[in-house]
Amino acid sequence: MYAFYSLLVYIFYTVFKKEDVEEVDALEEPAHVSMETGSKRRDGHAPKKKKQACARLSDSSSDSDGLSPSDEDEEDAPDIPACTPLAAFLSFKQESEKRRASQVQVDTTEKLTESPLVAVMSHLLSFLEQYSHFQQLQQQVAQYRVQLKRHRVQHRRQMKALRTSYRQRLHDKNSIICSLEEAISQPHTPSPLTPSEDVGSSESGGLVGVHSLVASLYGLQGERSRLRGELRLLHSQLEEKEQDRHSRILDFQQQIDDLKGCIEEREEELSRLRTASGATDSEKRVLCLSVENDSLKQNLSMTQGLLQQLSAIPSQSSNMLIKENESLRSRVQQLEMSLQERAEQLSCMERQSEKSEWRRGEELRKREDRVRELQLELDRERGKEPMVKTVEVESPSMLKQLSKARQKNELLSEKLSGQNEQCKHLEEQIRKSDEYSCNLQHKIAAYECEISKLREELLNEIGHLEEKKEEAVKAAASCSAEHFQSLQEQFFSLQKRLTALPPTLRSMKTDYASLRSQVRNFSDFYGAAISDAKKQITAAIHEMSEANKDLLEKYRKEVALRRKYHEQLVELKGNIRVLCRVKPVLKEDQHEEGQSVVVTTDPNNESALSVMNKGKGRTFELDKVFHPQATQEEVFQEIEPLVTSCIDGYHVCIFAYGQTGSGKTYTMEGSVENPGINQRALKHLFNEIEDRKDMWSYTVNVSSVEIYNEVLRDLLSKEGEKLDIKINPDGTGQLHVPGLRVTEVKGFQHIKKILAKARRNRITFGTQMNQHSSRSHALLCITVYGTDLAGSKTTGETTALRVACYYRLNLVDLAGSERVWKSGAEGERLKEAQNINRSLLALGDVIQALRGNQTHVPFRNSRLTYLLQDSLGKGNKTAMVVQVSALESNVGETLCSLKFAQKVCKVELGPAARKIESGAGQCD
Numbered sequence: 053m054y055a056f057y058s059l060l061v062y063i064f065y066t067v068f069k070k071e072d073v074e075e076v077d078a079l080e081e082p083a084h085v086s087m088e089t090g091s092k093r094r095d096g097h098a099p100k101k102k103k104q105a106c107a108r109l110s111d112s113s114s115d116s117d118g119l120s121p122s123d124e125d126e127e128d129a130p131d132i133p134a135c136t137p138l139a140a141f142l143s144f145k146q147e148s149e150k151r152r153a154s155q156v157q158v159d160t161t162e163k164l165t166e167s168p169l170v171a172v173m174s175h176l177l178s179f180l181e182q183y184s185h186f187q188q189l190q191q192q193v194a195q196y197r198v199q200l201k202r203h204r205v206q207h208r209r210q211m212k213a214l215r216t217s218y219r220q221r222l223h224d225k226n227s228i229i230c231s232l233e234e235a236i237s238q239p240h241t242p243s244p245l246t247p248s249e250d251v252g253s254s255e256s257g258g259l260v261g262v263h264s265l266v267a268s269l270y271g272l273q274g275e276r277s278r279l280r281g282e283l284r285l286l287h288s289q290l291e292e293k294e295q296d297r298h299s300r301i302l303d304f305q306q307q308i309d310d311l312k313g314c315i316e317e318r319e320e321e322l323s324r325l326r327t328a329s330g331a332t333d334s335e336k337r338v339l340c341l342s343v344e345n346d347s348l349k350q351n352l353s354m355t356q357g358l359l360q361q362l363s364a365i366p367s368q369s370s371n372m373l374i375k376e377n378e379s380l381r382s383r384v385q386q387l388e389m390s391l392q393e394r395a396e397q398l399s400c401m402e403r404q405s406e407k408s409e410w411r412r413g414e415e416l417r418k419r420e421d422r423v424r425e426l427q428l429e430l431d432r433e434r435g436k437e438p439m440v441k442t443v444e445v446e447s448p449s450m451l452k453q454l455s456k457a458r459q460k461n462e463l464l465s466e467k468l469s470g471q472n473e474q475c476k477h478l479e480e481q482i483r484k485s486d487e488y489s490c491n492l493q494h495k496i497a498a499y500e501c502e503i504s505k506l507r508e509e510l511l512n513e514i515g516h517l518e519e520k521k522e523e524a525v526k527a528a529a530s531c532s533a534e535h536f537q538s539l540q541e542q543f544f545s546l547q548k549r550l551t552a553l554p555p556t557l558r559s560m561k562t563d564y565a566s567l568r569s570q571v572r573n574f575s576d577f578y579g580a581a582i583s584d585a586k587k588q589i590t591a592a593i594h595e596m597s598e599a600n601k602d603l604l605e606k607y608r609k610e611v612a613l614r615r616k617y618h619e620q621l622v623e624l625k626g627n628i629r630v631l632c633r634v635k636p637v638l639k640e641d642q643h644e645e646g647q648s649v650v651v652t653t654d655p656n657n658e659s660a661l662s663v664m665n666k667g668k669g670r671t672f673e674l675d676k677v678f679h680p681q682a683t684q685e686e687v688f689q690e691i692e693p694l695v696t697s698c699i700d701g702y703h704v705c706i707f708a709y710g711q712t713g714s715g716k717t718y719t720m721e722g723s724v725e726n727p728g729i730n731q732r733a734l735k736h737l738f739n740e741i742e743d744r745k746d747m748w749s750y751t752v753n754v755s756s757v758e759i760y761n762e763v764l765r766d767l768l769s770k771e772g773e774k775l776d777i778k779i780n781p782d783g784t785g786q787l788h789v790p791g792l793r794v795t796e797v798k799g800f801q802h803i804k805k806i807l808a809k810a811r812r813n814r815i816t817f818g819t820q821m822n823q824h825s826s827r828s829h830a831l832l833c834i835t836v837y838g839t840d841l842a843g844s845k846t847t848g849e850t851t852a853l854r855v856a857c858y859y860r861l862n863l864v865d866l867a868g869s870e871r872v873w874k875s876g877a878e879g880e881r882l883k884e885a886q887n888i889n890r891s892l893l894a895l896g897d898v899i900q901a902l903r904g905n906q907t908h909v910p911f912r913n914s915r916l917t918y919l920l921q922d923s924l925g926k927g928n929k930t931a932m933v934v935q936v937s938a939l940e941s942n943v944g945e946t947l948c949s950l951k952f953a954q955k956v957c958k959v960e961l962g963p964a965a966r967k968i969e970s971g972a973g974q975c976d
């Protein structure tokens with residue numbers, strides 16, 4: 053059984069292979085493109101075809117008989133038989149199978165159906181059926197190819213018919229031209245007829261030729277229109293064929309795809325069966341079948357390539373044919389146009405010749421009539437002559453008549469000779485017209501030559517186009533094959549990628565599902581986290597606000613406590629603090645020899661200093677004593693609490709007291725490199741303001757005045773006009789100086805400029821008034837306006853800053869306190885000294901009254917105390933820096949200043965009364 057099936061498969065395989073080879077050969081021959089195109093073309097088949105085509109073209113230009121032998125061969129190409137050997141084999145095999153099945157069915161039906169080999173064979177049979185279907189399709193393709201060839205042959209025939217008609221038309225035209233030439237040349241040929249008959253015949257011949265020419269032209273035009281109609285019809289037919297071809301190709305492609313699917317299914321089934329059966333013999337056969345299947349697949353792919361090429365080539369060739377037709381049509385149109393021009397020229401010439409012929413015929417006809425009349429008259433006269441002779445014999449009158457007749461005869465003879473001359477002239481004209489006709493003939497010949505040249509060019513062009521068409525077809529075939537190959541490779545690569553995609557897709561799907569669940573969980577988690585965070589934040593904000601409230605409350609308590617402690621400290625120290633600064637001995641102060649230092653400080657006691665005078669020492673105890681080497685910073689550190697208390701809500705006055713040259717200005721203003729109390733106090737003020745900016749808002753205003761001889765001058769104004777102190781009209785009862793320039797200070801750099809300006813103006817005024825600066829009091833008045841921002845915030849105020857309070861800091865550089873008037877000064881110096889001492893005494897009186905809690909405080913005793921009235925009141929703070937010189941020459945003034953300072957300290961009444969040991973001596 054196995055041997056039988058093996059033999060069967062072998063037979064099938066051999067038949068199939070043989071048939072396949074035959075079919076490949078059959079397909080290759082007619083289409084010039086096949087699966088083995090390259091090899092066959094290398095054998096020289098294609099060049100032969102090309103040569104034959106060229107030869108056909110060359111023959112068609114010369115031969116006008118119709119189709120060439122090659123065309124006839126193409127038309128009679130053999131059709132592929134509908135019944136192939138494989139189909140016959142299949143039918144035979146099916147019948148034998150049926151017979152065998154009917155025989156065996158009786159005995160072992162169930163056994164055979166259960167055999168795997170039978171299943172393999174059934175699949176093989178179905179596969180062969182599919183293959184037969186594929187063969188049918190191939191036959192259809194071959195038929196279609198034959199139809200295409202027929203169409204091409206038909207098209208070539210039509211083209212040849214067109215060429216033939218064109219040649220026929222040229223031939224007709226040549227015949228017409230020949231007839232015209234004959235008609236024109238007829239007058240030249242000698243005729244046995246009389247001249248009058250010759251002329252008439254030539255005229256009738258020319259007219260006939262012209263009429264025939266016109267008729268042929270009309271015929272040509274009609275033929276042209278008919279050919280155009282045929283050409284349009286051919287084009288429409290060609291388009292229909294193209295559409296039909298495309299639809300058939302699509303159908304074929306669809307059927308091939310279906311077949312491919314069937315083959316793949318069969319392959320799968322075969323593989324499944326192979327794995328299921330496991331028999332070694334069946335495996336071998338299945339292996340053979342798979343090999344055959346592979347070869348079939350290759351054939352199928354090659355057939356697809358062939359179909360692709362076939363689908364590409366006709367479109368290319370049809371496009372080429374359309375282009376060729378268009379070019380031929382344009383060429384025909386050009387030729388027709390040139391022919392029409394020639395025909396018009398010919399008709400014009402014909403009209404001219406017709407006219408000239410007509411005129412010549414008319415003249416000839418007239419001459420002929422005249423000649424005929426004259427001949428008749430001559431004949432009549434000749435007929436009369438015998439009668440004249442008889443009359444001449446009979447009577448003299450007759451003789452007279454005879455003479456008249458003779459005369460008349462002579463006249464007629466003369467006329468006849470004239471007529472003969474006219475005839476000669478006419479003959480000359482006829483000769484000229486003959487020459488003109490010859491020229492026309494030459495022109496016609498030239499036109500004919502041109503037409504023949506154009507025809508040759510047309511034929512050459514047609515041949516060239518045919519060659520180009522062949523080349524384009526070849527190039528398109530190769531290009532389409534390469535393109536199909538690349539497409540196939542791409543398809544295979546895509547298929548591989550497609551097979552690799554499903555696992556990736558599955559993993560991506562799982563990832564996506566996990567991500568989706570994560571995202572779903574994340575949104576829940578995110579919402580919960582946000583709600584927790586919101587709760588935490590609100591709790592933290594609540595805690596913070598509570599803490600802030602506590603802190604604010606603590607801060608307020610702290611501020612109040614600090615103020616209380618500060619007040620207690622200041623009260624302990626005393627509301628009037630007296631400081632003493634000993635000026636160091638400078639080089640310029642040692643101009644006198646024998647100068648000795650009489651003032652000494654105790655390093656262990658910062659509150660005491662000793663002055664030696666006339667061998668006796670006296671100790672003064674003040675609030676603070678600065679030794680001569682004390683720096684500006686050390687001095688200010690003692691003043692700093694007072695400046696701070698200004699911010700805390702106190703009016704503060706700081707004085708520099710002492711004799712001229714003792715260092716008052718140095719202590720208050722300082723130098724550029726080493727600034728004094730003024731600059732440092734303002735700097736500290738702004739630092740404090742910066743530290744408190746979150747709680748308080750401050751505005752700092754500055755003014756500066758000079759008091760000289762009880763006259764006020766504005767140091768920030770260039771004019772330096774005199775000012776006066778008055779009660780403020782706002783009803784507060786406070787003092788103010790109308791016209792005094794008050795400048796708002798924005799920062800520490802600004803205060804530097806203001807102080808420099810005040811210093812410059814003080815020097816300028818002093819120079820103008822020829823006064824020394826030490827003879828005047830210089831006041832720097834600083835007003836601080838403070839607003840409690842915390843209070844505004846807590847109360848929800850959104851309007852302009854509320855001015856909570858204002859405080860003043862007065863920094864005063866007093867005039868020199870030396871006792872000039874005691875030395876006998878007079879005039880202006882005396883008045884000056886009196887004013888200075890009055891103001892200083894008034895200051896002492898005011899301080900004494902304040903400390904004594906007197907009901908009346910004599911502020912108005914001097915301009916100085918009057919101006920400082922608001923700052924020197926109860927609850928305010930005052931510091932006096934007493935400047936002393938350490939030199940022996942100034943010991944008197946030193947003692948006087950120290951006594952004044954001690955007097956101020958003495959009157960101090962505070963909770964912590966200080967015990968002040970005072971020595972002897974009192975300043976008057």
Ligand SMILES: Nc1ncnc2c1ncn2[C@@H]1O[C@H](COP(=O)(O)OP(=O)(O)OP(=O)(O)O)[C@@H](O)[C@H]1O
Pocket residue numbers: 634635636638680710711712713714715716717718719825826827867868935
């Ligand atoms: N502590 C000091 N260290 C160094 N130099 C000083 C010191 N005190 C004062 N001087 C210098 O002494 C000179 C006189 O000082 P200053 O002008 O300040 O005295 P004054 O008391 O203001 O005089 P007047 O009353 O005439 O204005 C200046 O050149 C000053 O630089």
